[in-house]
Amino acid sequence: MASMGSRIVSLLTTGKYAPAINFARRFSVSHQQWSRQAKVGFIGLGLMGGPMAVNLIQKGHSVVVYDLSSKATEHLQDEGAEVAKSPAEVASKADRIISMLPNSEHVRTCYTADDGVFQSVLAGTLILDSSTIDPNVSKEMAALAVKKGAVFMDAPVSGGVPAAKGGTLTFMVGGEEQEFEAARELLSAMGKNIVLCGRVGSGQAVKICNNMLLAITMIGVSETMNLGMRLGLDPKVMAGTINTATGRCWSSDTYNPVPGVLPNVPSANDYQGGFLTALMLKDLGLAQNAAIATNSPTPLGAVAHQIYKLMSNTYLSERDFSSVFRFLQEPQKKEEDN
């Protein structure tokens, strides 16, 4: 993987693609020579992508969008976006493209299909993919972009739907340092923390590593709190002690999975909303893929993956991932909707 990344990097940094770029765009995209009138393409208008695209429009960008759902595109049209009929049409009209798609295969299709972005992408285009996918797929797309004289960076997000709506997302960016300023300028219309994590694929790598650790700490807090409560401890006293001791973590002090310990978290609302178990399962699968590909031992990550797999066979699949506390508890007395 490292050597593949290095090859891409050397293509990017030695300027081998530069001759393919037309006069107006022959410099690095970081030179910000785009016209303010040029369009930003946005592909994927779901729960996250929809509000992100709206923020772009509200910050003054001219936006052309594509989504399979006509309901989604109509909503963006009402907000002032132009609607394209395919990713290829988006690419033909934009010199910056953002995509926000569910998984690796959606991304591959969006870029490489017959009506995909790479059919008509303009040389010099800056592509930012905010999907959470396999880092290898990000590298693959970056290599294909180079052949078109475009630049592809991975830029997955954290913060969820509330941060997408509020324009306060964290973007974890993988790409070349000399292109980062251009990416940062565009992404700051949708987020407040824009972090360069390394070369292409690094944003994905940080995201899936962070989320693997998040799953581990969430399960760890859940089993610890359940054990302590069965030993007779008061959950608030226990959380209060842990939060000032060495067990301290975000899953305990900010997003505690035990109902009643914290207000305004999903556990206080029957685990409605938040970050779905099904999505955590997807991220843990990506982490396990990466662990296998790099021959890395992840004993707790592997068990976490299995636990979320088992949870996803229940009604908790569509609840917040902190519902692992309920999954570990004794059988619920009331029948749950299933």
Next chain:
Amino acid sequence: MASMGSRIVSLLTTGKYAPAINFARRFSVSHQQWSRQAKVGFIGLGLMGGPMAVNLIQKGHSVVVYDLSSKATEHLQDEGAEVAKSPAEVASKADRIISMLPNSEHVRTCYTADDGVFQSVLAGTLILDSSTIDPNVSKEMAALAVKKGAVFMDAPVSGGVPAAKGGTLTFMVGGEEQEFEAARELLSAMGKNIVLCGRVGSGQAVKICNNMLLAITMIGVSETMNLGMRLGLDPKVMAGTINTATGRCWSSDTYNPVPGVLPNVPSANDYQGGFLTALMLKDLGLAQNAAIATNSPTPLGAVAHQIYKLMSNTYLSERDFSSVFRFLQEPQKKEEDN
């Protein structure tokens, strides 16, 4: 367990043991009627107990000590302590007793043997056991203390040897609220955070729950950092991102296990010092005992126990527990001392 705790509590709170207490001590120990000239007994003068006892002396307490090691007692004698020949002799001379012993069996022997504390404990004595042991053993000792008209509270610590020396330990106390003030007054000679966690055994319960979560987060951070590094990420950049994101935890932001990420932690010093793998293994065994006794699922805690068990078969047994990062890494190039 809960019902056993409740029985002890009702004995304590209904005052059934009060008639056995002599005139001078017929009130709750929390009335602080001890003479300032009365002695504090201290049993167990190891790496933790030694400096704790020294702090008691330096804060003006008159102290009588016992330890199997004559070297340990001689050191305390030099500091001004009286030396007893047995736990029973300590008990005959003190109206407050603190014990700091390696494990449950040591505690049982210290209190119940022929020359143990309960052979000669004075009615009204306040006993604080700072060992980290099975909460059931704490409850068992508390029940026996009641029969002698004494009060037993569990008061395990966190902070390690540096905090023991500096008098900045955190004490997690299990016992009755009306006795807590007396315990707090004495313990504050050796620590700065004295937390009442609940009834007897609760201090142990919080301690082993916290340490189980600590082991889980430390292994989780180690496998996450190792995976990310193998994906090509810079460990400092990765830790920096995680520490401001949802994977944030003490094991990452305060005690990072990857050499070079943080200064002044054991990983920066070849994992020397700190909290030994062998001790974490002990605490994880206590957590698993508690989980089995209460029928609590602890999938990650069980794997963590096994990992520290495997580590303890290597030279890492006597290194800091954060050396789990090294355990997960690829085989070391240099031969390690074994």
